[in-house]
Amino acid sequence: MKRIFTLIFIPALLLIGCQSEDAGAGEGEKIEAVATIAQIADIVENVGGEHVEVKNLMGPGTDPHLYKPVSSDIDAMEEADIIFYNGHHLEGQMNEIFGKMNEEKPTYAVAETVPEDLLASDPENPEVYDPHIWFDIELWKYAVDSVTEGLIEADPDNEEEYQNNAIAYKEELDELHTYAKDSISEIPEESRVLVTAHDAFQYFGEAYGLEVLGLQGLSTESEYGVNDIERITETLTERNVKAVFVESSVSEKSINAVTEGAAEKGHEVEIGGELFSDAMGPEDTEEGTYIGMFRHNIDTIVEALN
Incomplete structure (x- = not known):
């Protein structure tokens, strides 16, 4: 009897195991x-x-x-x-x-x-x-x-x-x-310059009418140097741009270098706020949704550049 039980019961368990592994997202x-x-x-x-x-x-x-x-x-x-x-x-x-x-x-x-x-x-x-x-x-x-x-x-x-x-x-x-589109149009045309740590906002600028300047390239793996800082601070001074922005997923070090460089030229630039670029906000917050994140960025930019 013991042998019969083993021959029947163990293969049955193995069959059930195989079925559970093979089953994908079944009904329900x-x-x-x-x-x-x-x-x-x-x-x-x-x-x-x-x-x-x-x-x-x-x-x-x-x-x-x-x-x-x-x-x-x-x-x-x-x-x-x-x-x-x-x-x-x-x-x-x-x-x-x-x-x-x-x-x-x-x-x-x-x-x-x-x-x-x-x-x-x-x-x-x-x-x-x-x-x-x-x-x-x-x-x-x-x-x-x-x-x-x-x-x-x-x-x-x-x-x-x-x-x-x-x-x-x-x-x-x-x-x-x-x-x-409606919100960005409220910013004076000469002030529609968005400066961030890396060049994540190229599509954003093209879609909504902002000139976008990133200290680093498309990837944060890119390095930046004195020439990059000089390039951006010159634009800030010439266009009388009032604010630059930090990103939630990037160190503030690079943007601080820009504000310091502008100050050396006699142009005061403030940090206009934190934007969500490659990452969104915490779960269970408005900024933790795509629409909430996007609205946050728009409202932050408009308030700082107006």
Whole structure:
């Protein structure tokens, strides 16, 4: 009897184990998604709604250019049903990981769905595209479409709901786009100069009519020197710009060098506030949502430059 029990019971346990491992997001189960940055996680939450559980790898104050994944990140990606990342080398330390993950499961580079003729290039490296597409809402809609497509592919039974959620979310983005244009137009034209630590706001400036100057290049891995500081302080003095801005994910050291350089030229420049560039605000705050983050940046810029 003992032998018969062993022959029947143990294979049954093994079969159950295999079935649980093979089962993906079945009926009534949520899709397990991973997003590298909070901006993308926000899309997944809005489009996926109650059908998706999303884990964001990079929290507030995190610089994705320099971020190195830890073992828990690898575990989260291995356990996920689907992965969304920005691409165009924003997550520069993770490119090899994404390639390997794409061999195992759907892995989407949402920024790489934007047509190349709409992308901006790095002035120093024309073959490198600017990855910060979330600062032009019209471009960010391509990311929304990419996430929607990915979720439908993973869970076709809820296609209609994903499509409806995406439409509703893009309507909110359209309202935000109008708010941004109207608000920036309130700044005197000669004062529409946005100075930040690194060049994350190129798309933002193009979309909303600001001249953008970054001390560092597209990536915070770029170095800056005396000539960069001199270039920016000259513009600040000539244009009588009143404020420059720090970024939540970048050290204030570089911007402090600019304010000191301007002071040496007899032009006082204040820190106009903190902008969210590569990272959003804390969870459970307005700035922890894409729309809240974007509104915060607009309001901070307008108040400081007016």
